[in-house]
Amino acid sequence: MSRFVGIRWDDACTARFEIRPELINAGGLLSGVATYALVDYTMGSALWKQTTEDEAIATVNIAINYVRTAVEGEAVCVTTVDRRNRTSAVLRSEVTHGDGGELMATAIGTYSIFPRRR
Numbered sequence: 001m002s003r004f005v006g007i008r009w010d011d012a013c014t015a016r017f018e019i020r021p022e023l024i025n026a027g028g029l030l031s032g033v034a035t036y037a038l039v040d041y042t043m044g045s046a047l048w049k050q051t052t053e054d055e056a057i058a059t060v061n062i063a064i065n066y067v068r069t070a071v072e073g074e075a076v077c078v079t080t081v082d083r084r085n086r087t088s089a090v091l092r093s094e095v096t097h098g099d100g101g102e103l104m105a106t107a108i109g110t111y112s113i114f115p116r117r118r
Helices: 032-048
Strands: 008-011 014-018 055-066 074-084 088-097 102-115
Touching: 014 032, 032 055, 032 074, 032 088, 032 102
Parallel strands: none
Antiparallel strands: 008 014, 014 074, 055 102, 074 088, 088 102
16 A cells, blocks of 8 residues: 555655545545555554564554645655553654645554564
């Protein structure tokens, strides 16, 4: 999915994709699925950086608020790990568009942290 969307990472907490025709929905706007995928992958990446070799993670829930959309340019997601303990983490993300950093979406996510199966 990340390859199809075209997600590229600047670092563990920042990722982006170019908005292209394949990501535009039938209504002529950027698909919410693409934005959601950007958030989920960036949250996972930000948390993954804080795990050990013995830990795995899984998305439990992401609540996303779409503020505006775009039909061209780049979508950029920046994620912060707000709290992480032994078994769970809470993260937040902002997705922006364009050079002006116009807000496209905000999100809060909960992830489970558990022992990795060998």
